[in-house]
Amino acid sequence: MTADLPEPTHLKPASEIDAAAADWAARIDGRPLDAAEEAAFASWLEADSRHAGAYARALAVNAYFDRAVALGPDFAPVDPAPPSPAAFAVPVGRRTAMLGGGALLAASAAGVLGWSLAAKPNAIETAKGDLRRVTLAEGSAITLNTDSRVEPRIEGEQREAELARGEALFDIAPDPDRPFVVHAGAVAIRVLGTRFAVRRFDDGGVALTVLEGLVEVSTQGGARLERLAGGERSHITPGAPIRTERVPQEALERAVGWRNGLIDLNGMTLEQAAAEYARYSSQRIEIADPATRALRVTGVYSTSDPIGFARAAALSLGLSAERTDAGIRLQPG
Numbered sequence: 001m002t003a004d005l006p007e008p009t010h011l012k013p014a015s016e017i018d019a020a021a022a023d024w025a026a027r028i029d030g031r032p033l034d035a036a037e038e039a040a041f042a043s044w045l046e047a048d049s050r051h052a053g054a055y056a057r058a059l060a061v062n063a064y065f066d067r068a069v070a071l072g073p074d075f076a077p078v079d080p081a082p083p084s085p086a087a088f089a090v091p092v093g094r095r096t097a098m099l100g101g102g103a104l105l106a107a108s109a110a111g112v113l114g115w116s117l118a119a120k121p122n123a124i125e126t127a128k129g130d131l132r133r134v135t136l137a138e139g140s141a142i143t144l145n146t147d148s149r150v151e152p153r154i155e156g157e158q159r160e161a162e163l164a165r166g167e168a169l170f171d172i173a174p175d176p177d178r179p180f181v182v183h184a185g186a187v188a189i190r191v192l193g194t195r196f197a198v199r200r201f202d203d204g205g206v207a208l209t210v211l212e213g214l215v216e217v218s219t220q221g222g223a224r225l226e227r228l229a230g231g232e233r234s235h236i237t238p239g240a241p242i243r244t245e246r247v248p249q250e251a252l253e254r255a256v257g258w259r260n261g262l263i264d265l266n267g268m269t270l271e272q273a274a275a276e277y278a279r280y281s282s283q284r285i286e287i288a289d290p291a292t293r294a295l296r297v298t299g300v301y302s303t304s305d306p307i308g309f310a311r312a313a314a315l316s317l318g319l320s321a322e323r324t325d326a327g328i329r330l331q332p333g
Contacts (some may be wrong), residue, residue, distance in 0.1 A: 010067045016230060017054045018261065018304070020044065025058035037039070053129040053262075053304060064317035066146055081279050126166070129280050129304065130261065139173030140180060145199075145258050146280045168200035184218035187236050194230070206236045209247075209255045254300060264301045270295045270330065277306040285310050287318065292330060293317065 024041060027033070033041060038243055126132045126144045131314045133143040150167025153159075155179050159180040161170070162191065163230035174193025184198050189205045194213025200206055208217060212230045219236065226242050228234055234244040235265040247255075254264040263280070265273045274285035280303040287293045295317050301309045310328045314321040320333045 017048065017050055018058070018302075021051065021054035021058040024055060050129075050304060053131075056126075056131045122153065123149060123151050123164075128282065131261075138175070138178075141171040143169040143171075143259055146167075163198050163200055163202055165256070167197065169195070169197045169259060171195050186238060188218050190218070191215040204238045205234070208236065209233045209252060211252055211256070257300060258303060261303050262300050264300050266298050266300070267308070268297055269293060270297060270317075273297050273309070273313070277303075277309065280304065281306045281327075283307060284324075285327060286324065286329040287331075288329070289331055292317075292332060 024044065027037070028041075045055065067181050067221060091266075124132065124142065124144060126146060126148050128147045129146065133141060135141045135324045136152055136160060138153055140159070142150055142152070142161065144150060145167035148168055149164040150168050151162040151164055153161065157178055159175070159178050160180050161180075163182060163184040166167060170180075170182060170191075172191050172193050174196070176192055180191050180193075182198060183201050184206045185204055187208075189196070189198065189208060191213065194215060195211045196213075196215055196241050197209045197211070198206065208215070208228065210228045210232050214230070215228050216225065217228060217236065219233065219238075219242075226234070226244065231246055231249065232244055232253070232261050233252075234242050234248050235241050254262075256263055263276060265276065268276070270285075270287055274287060277283075277285055283306050285306055297313055297317075299312070301312070307323075307328050310330055312319050313319065314330055314333075318333050322329045324332070327333075
């Protein structure tokens with residue numbers, strides 16, 4: 001029998017938080033906030049630790065609809081001569097960049113979204129549960145998933161970026177004379193202009209999903225070379241052949257659903273699903289029983305609601321769910 005475990009009464013449901021975040025993002029997108037609205041926004045951010053992540057996801061959704069403009073031939077950054085990619089670190093809307101006037105809001109958003117540029121001026125990072133999108137000076141855009149770090153190097157004829165950890169979606173501005181190279185450990189991904197996602201794993205593996213265009217993948221030393229087109233996905237493991245498969249469009253979109261705050265768990269075991277949620281949240285899904293860990297799950301869920309996923313899994317798999325200080329525990333019913 002599945003336990004009925006209501007949320008503590010002081011916590012708002014994730015759907016309500018996401019709706020409020022979308023409202024703030026839309027409002028900021030449309031016009032500068034006045035002093036009263038800035039104060040209200042700051043209070044909302046401070047009211048719940050989940051609000052910052054929800055607002056970052058709402059910004060990422062807005063940024064997704066900007067992609068065609070950002071990569072078009074007439075694209076021009078807000079500052080025509082930015083000192084570094086970090087200058088674009090707080091894109092709060094389509095028409096309001098908040099880089100000059102409205103400094104109070106920009107400073108508030110920068111603090112909440114956790115930009116950490118002290119160690120390396122061009123380093124772009126996200127904390128656990130956050131999303132972030134940056135437009136580089138040459139027109140390309142990078143959207144970082146949770147707990148990720150990218151180090152762009154855009155100088156003269158050089159267009160490169162190192163995915164130091166985590167996962168990122170790259171929208172590369174076309175430039176036939178300057179290929180863009182993304183490094184992820186021992187893997188190099190060379191493109192002229194396209195859209196693809198890269199994820200690094202702790203074991204040194206790299207997952208590459210090409211949404212549009214053509215990319216060229218090589219491993220350290222250039223021993224292996226492979227070309228992938230839009231609609232193809234590869235997993236590159238050190239010392240093993242590159243495995244490439246063609247996937248339907250809907251699966252491609254689900255693979256980058258995290259930019260909209262969604263996580264695709266179809267076909268994963270409960271253990272794998274719990275590990276995925278650990279990337280996004282400090283609320284842990286505990287599974288002690290080996291047989292339970294091997295059960296398969298289906299569905300697309302909110303990245304910000306591991307407890308909701310665990311309860312849904314318990315209901316569908318005949319398990320019991322028990323809240324703990326660290327999160328929730330799943331076990332045979």
